[in-house]
Amino acid sequence: MAGIYIHIPFCKQACHYCDFHFSTSLAKKDAMLLALQKELELRREELATTTVETIYFGGGTPSVLSSEEINQLLAVVSENYTVSETPEITLEANPDDLHEAKIMELAKSSVNRLSIGIQSFFDAHLTLMNRAHDSEEAKQCLEIATQYFDNITVDLIYGIPNMTMEEWQTNLQTVFDFGISHISSYALTVEPKTALEKFIRQGKYQNVSEEASLAHFNVLVQEAEKQGFVHYEISNFGKPNYFSKHNSSYWKGAHYIGIGPSAHSFDGKTRSWNVSNNTKYIKSMEQNELPSTTETLSKDDQYNEYVMTGLRTIWGISLQYIQKEFGDNYLHHTQKSAQKHLQEETLQTEKDSIKTTQKGKFLCDGIAADFFKV
Numbered sequence: 001m002a003g004i005y006i007h008i009p010f011c012k013q014a015c016h017y018c019d020f021h022f023s024t025s026l027a028k029k030d031a032m033l034l035a036l037q038k039e040l041e042l043r044r045e046e047l048a049t050t051t052v053e054t055i056y057f058g059g060g061t062p063s064v065l066s067s068e069e070i071n072q073l074l075a076v077v078s079e080n081y082t083v084s085e086t087p088e089i090t091l092e093a094n095p096d097d098l099h100e101a102k103i104m105e106l107a108k109s110s111v112n113r114l115s116i117g118i119q120s121f122f123d124a125h126l127t128l129m130n131r132a133h134d135s136e137e138a139k140q141c142l143e144i145a146t147q148y149f150d151n152i153t154v155d156l157i158y159g160i161p162n163m164t165m166e167e168w169q170t171n172l173q174t175v176f177d178f179g180i181s182h183i184s185s186y187a188l189t190v191e192p193k194t195a196l197e198k199f200i201r202q203g204k205y206q207n208v209s210e211e212a213s214l215a216h217f218n219v220l221v222q223e224a225e226k227q228g229f230v231h232y233e234i235s236n237f238g239k240p241n242y243f244s245k246h247n248s249s250y251w252k253g254a255h256y257i258g259i260g261p262s263a264h265s266f267d268g269k270t271r272s273w274n275v276s277n278n279t280k281y282i283k284s285m286e287q288n289e290l291p292s293t294t295e296t297l298s299k300d301d302q303y304n305e306y307v308m309t310g311l312r313t314i315w316g317i318s319l320q321y322i323q324k325e326f327g328d329n330y331l332h333h334t335q336k337s338a339q340k341h342l343q344e345e346t347l348q349t350e351k352d353s354i355k356t357t358q359k360g361k362f363l364c365d366g367i368a369a370d371f372f373k374v
Helices: 029-042 067-080 100-108 123-129 135-148 165-177 195-201 210-226 245-251 278-286 299-310 319-326 328-343 364-369
Strands: 002-008 052-059 083-093 113-119 152-158 182-187 230-233 236-238 255-259 264-266 270-274 292-296 347-350 353-356
Touching: 002 029, 002 245, 029 067, 029 255, 029 278, 052 067, 052 245, 067 083, 067 100, 083 245, 100 135, 113 123, 113 135, 135 152, 152 165, 152 210, 165 210, 182 210, 210 230, 230 245, 245 299, 299 319, 299 364, 319 328, 328 347
Parallel strands: 002 052, 002 255, 052 083, 083 113, 113 152, 152 182
Antiparallel strands: 182 236, 230 236, 255 264, 264 270, 270 292, 347 353
């Protein structure tokens, strides 16, 4: 089982909190699409012995592409890879792109899952984040999208400065009322060199409060559970049968290739990433060269990665797997590292697995760090 991630590095405008790779100019879009097709062709041998189960268009904002352009990329995937008969094909989209004609177009394509970047249903929050849509567009796009797509995930951000608990609960209830089957929700984080970081430094915006973020997170967990969602990864909540297959494969250590500038790939033993520059990426592809850097993961790196991703999920980390893949030393190290957290009730054991408790969920990255072998 493998996945393909395709990075579409274009956005209409820059969100204040975003540190992903993108351009707000579409001038090189056609050249970029040819380059993406070329990379797909050049890398087919990497997945020659496995079946592609998931394809994920991320960005940037993939919904700036027409359905013809999306179908062209999917046709190149089908020509060069063995694709499952029922692949999960996700397209990230922003509400301002999802008018009815566009949604109808997408519904006729092979895309069968939409990931819609709502973030909030309050205009003040959307303005603070410099989102390209307003609250009315967010509701309208869900109204239409739910008529054409069964599998929809919505992104929401909590911990926004000055967001009240009532506003956060309204955001959640609005998603529930639309019958959405998956939510990805993240605390607003202040990344270095972003507009948000600059504005906070200048005193234009209030800083993010960890206390408020934790309170929002706890309400999210409680309310989603009441609605029948399973909290299967720290930031992801899905109704049964609606978990993200693509992202779940990342967390379970499956192989995937990342196509496009800044995209990452992983084969279990090595990690590679493409250059984060559209011009350099396109030029390399025109010369049939992969503009990527590769690092081979040491045994410690592989172990650390397994623990870090595993503790974020409901599946936790398996002691049997650790012993089989890494050996007795790593098993003893894991058991010893877990003791403090088991006593503090931030971790629990279940059969062969170690998992985070409700109390430990918000702290899971810090807990995982205590297991790391350096």
